[in-house]
Amino acid sequence: MKWTHTLKDFKHFLKIERGLSENTIVNYSHDIEKLIRFVEENNSNHxxxxxxxxxxxxxxxxxxxxxxxRSQTRIISGLKSFFTYLVFEDYRKDNPMEMIEAPKIGRKLPDTLALQDIEKLIAAIDLSTAEGHRNKAIIETLYGCGLRVSELVNLKLSDLFFDEGFIRVTGKGDKQRFVPIGSITQKYINMYIKESRPFVKEVPEFSDTVFLNRRGKQLTRVMIFTIIKRLAEKTGLKKKISPHTFRHSFATHLLENGADLRAIQLMLGHESITTTEIYMHVDRKHLAEIMQRYHPRT
Structure with missing residues (x-):
């Protein structure tokens, strides 16, 4: 049984049986490809x-x-899934990963931005160009709705339900959820759609996509990273930020202002509340203030 054939079957299993997102499947594939290259470079017939x-x-x-x-742990996790799949399908009787443990890693707290930093980044956008209006709408949407970058670039015009105050978001594993959208975010998306987007060359395949590049095609994840990196450099922001920083800031600021953790979980599209609980560790001072204000024994 060849590596390429087995990897292809595994990717099909991840997509159809487990319903994982394309990005997750790509990451799993890269991990297994590293093992394949190691086997080939060592002239192994395995x-x-x-x-x-x-x-x-x-x-x-x-x-x-x-x-x-952290990177080692991710690769080991990918390999464990791969060999567990082979055992599950009766291709193998044993799992070579069974006794292998991943290195212990601490829980990484998410990087966040203060509201003043976010406002400074937005203010630095050049609104004399069509791209400027688009970029402002992008930042407002990332922060205003807490979207993942993949959810942002795949957002459709048909997903916008502004009259009801929601947008429909397709998250990991193609799971859909409805996320509330505030009036400010709606305002800048509408401005972009009405004033800037019509001047972009129409490409039928992407006619329903909200955020487009100059050629009328869907923006890539890399382009969103680049937009944010340039804004950070322009404002002299020392922090290393990414699209996910706005998602983390969205959740943290909601929590700081008294939002319910379960509500934040639903808006972020987290499968488990445990994932959302990481935000409980971000601002201990705020939690202490909540305790002082609301506990009957304080």
Whole structure:
């Protein structure tokens, strides 16, 4: 059984059986491809069915020389899923990852921005161009709705229900949710759609996509990262930020202002409340103030 054929079947399993997003499947595939390259570079004849624990251990030892603990953990997780799939499908009787443990990593707290920093970034956008109005709407949407970058670039005109005060978002695993959208965010999206978007060359395939590039095509994730990086440089912001920083800021600011954690979970599209609970660790001072204000024994 060849690696390429097995990897193709595994990707199909992740998409159809487990309903994972395209980005997650790509990440899993890259992890397995690293193992394949290691096997080939070491002139090994191992196939997915014959590779043993010692070879996998050697591969992990090699990646540990160049990758941090978090990256190692992600790769080990991907490999465990791959070999668990092979056992599940009766291709293998044993799992070479069974005794391999991932390195212990601490819980990484999300980076956030103060409201003043977000306003400074938005104010730095050049509104003399069509791209400027688009970029302002993009930042307002990332922060105003707490979207993932993939959710932002895939947002459709048909997903906007402004009269009802919601947008429909397609998240991980193609799961859909409705997220409230405030009047300010609506205002800047409407301005972009009515005043700037009509001047973009129409490409039928992307006629329903909200945010387009100059050629009328859907923006890439990389382009969103670039827009934010340039804004950070323009304002002299020292923090390393990304589209996810606005998502984290959205959740943190809601929590700081008294929002219910369950409501934040639903808006972010987290499968488990445990994922959302990381925001409880961001501002301990705020939690202490909540305790003082609301607990009957204080």
């Amino acid at each position: 196939t997915p069915l014959s590779i043993d624990e010692a070879t996998v251990q050697q591969f992990i030892y090699e990646i540990a020389k160049v990758l941090n603990a």
